[in-house]
Amino acid sequence: MDLDRLMGKHLTRYFDPGRTIPEETLQRLLRFLRSTPSSVNVQPNHFYVVATPEGKQRLASNLGERFMDNSEKILNASHTIILTTRADVSDSHLEAVFAKERADGRFPDPAKQELWESMTRDFLNLRSYGYKDLNHWMEKQTYMAVGLTMMAAAELGVEATPLEGFDPASVDKAFKVRETGHSTTVLLALGYPDPRKVYSNPISRFDADRLFTFV
Numbered sequence: 169m170d171l172d173r174l175m176g177k178h179l180t181r182y183f184d185p186g187r188t189i190p191e192e193t194l195q196r197l198l199r200f201l202r203s204t205p206s207s208v209n210v211q212p213n214h215f216y217v218v219a220t221p222e223g224k225q226r227l228a229s230n231l232g233e234r235f236m237d238n239s240e241k242i243l244n245a246s247h248t249i250i251l252t253t254r255a256d257v258s259d260s261h262l263e264a265v266f267a268k269e270r271a272d273g274r275f276p277d278p279a280k281q282e283l284w285e286s287m288t289r290d291f292l293n294l295r296s297y298g299y300k301d302l303n304h305w306m307e308k309q310t311y312m313a314v315g316l317t318m319m320a321a322a323e324l325g326v327e328a329t330p331l332e333g334f335d336p337a338s339v340d341k342a343f344k345v346r347e348t349g350h351s352t353t354v355l356l357a358l359g360y361p362d363p364r365k366v367y368s369n370p371i372s373r374f375d376a377d378r379l380f381t382f383v
């Protein structure tokens with residue numbers, strides 16, 4: 169990965185409609201996304217991989233009126249991932265997490281798995297009834313997955329642009345997301361830049377003295 173190049177580049181706003189991510193590269197990226205960590209391993213996501221012309225059209229035309237300028241990005245990107253997050257943590261979801269951990273042998277010692285499960289339940293109770301931020305907290309996990317996947321995409325030579333410019337209610341309705349107990353958090357458009365429309369002006373970020381305090 170060329171970090172120097174990454175530090176100087178703008179996110180891609182114009183994708184080349186003629187280029188598609190090779191299947192093997194896409195599968196590696198999705199495998200990476202699947203591997204991203206979440207707090208207490210809550211795994212609060214479901215991902216819609218939008219690749220077909222019909223899927224792209226459905227997403228592009230359901231961003232909500234004020235966000236139509238993002239439509240072109242979705243139509244021209246090779247793929248767009250809709251990252252959705254659970255509204256709540258049901259008992260059946262938690263049981264599925266624990267069952268998978270046991271099946272995968274996450275903890276070699278069953279007593280450790282049991283301890284982990286009780287700590288996880290305590291932590292989730294704290295988020296639900298103490299901090300009262302369960303969904304917000306889970307959406308933070310989703311943003312971590314987006315950030316990590318952007319880096320993995322860079323490693324694979326794929327451009328990745330997160331998109332917050334959409335109406336979640338509209339996207340949820342178009343893809344029947346809420347019926348599954350999730351809602352849309354953020355989109356990630358993936359593909360290759362249109363070479364005729366790559367910005368060459370410098371990026372603009374605050375200077376280091378404003379950003380860092382060394383203690």
Ligand SMILES: Cc1cc2nc3c(=O)[nH]c(=O)nc-3n(C[C@H](O)[C@H](O)[C@H](O)COP(=O)(O)O)c2cc1C
Pocket residue numbers: 177178179181238330331332333334371372
């Ligand atoms: C979480 C996130 C959401 C974003 N959503 C959009 C979006 O919906 N539409 C868009 O054109 N750009 C979007 N951007 C791009 C930012 O506006 C852009 O990265 C920022 O203005 C800095 O510009 P630069 O990447 O050209 O340096 C998003 C960026 C991030 C990190």
